[in-house]
Amino acid sequence: MTSIVKATTKGQITLPAKWRRNFDTDRFLIKEQNKSLIVTPLDVDSLEDENWETVFDANKHNKGKGVPIDEFIKILKKTL
Known part of the structure; x- marks a missing residue:
């Protein structure tokens, strides 16, 4: 499925409901790659398993x- 979404004035986008229902998570990894954004659903439980x-x-x-x-x-740098 391909979808065009519009960013809000704050830069937020909404994932289509059909996509969200396909995955049992509310966390997604978004990374930039070759001038594209790659959205990958995350299984929070598996993240905990990987420390x-x-x-x-x-x-x-x-x-x-x-x-x-x-x-x-700045906060992160203080903790390292």
Whole structure:
């Protein structure tokens, strides 16, 4: 299935419902490759099995609010 989606003024896009229903997850990896965006569904349980660690959860750590990327990078650097 191919779909054209429009980004909001904040840069957000909505994945079509049919795509979301096909995967038992609400987490997706998005990476840039050859001037394209590759969207891959993530199985959070398998990430835990591979010793991945969530370093920031907006709901848990910031009352549901995001953090600007430059501020996030500063915080990460302090922890390393």
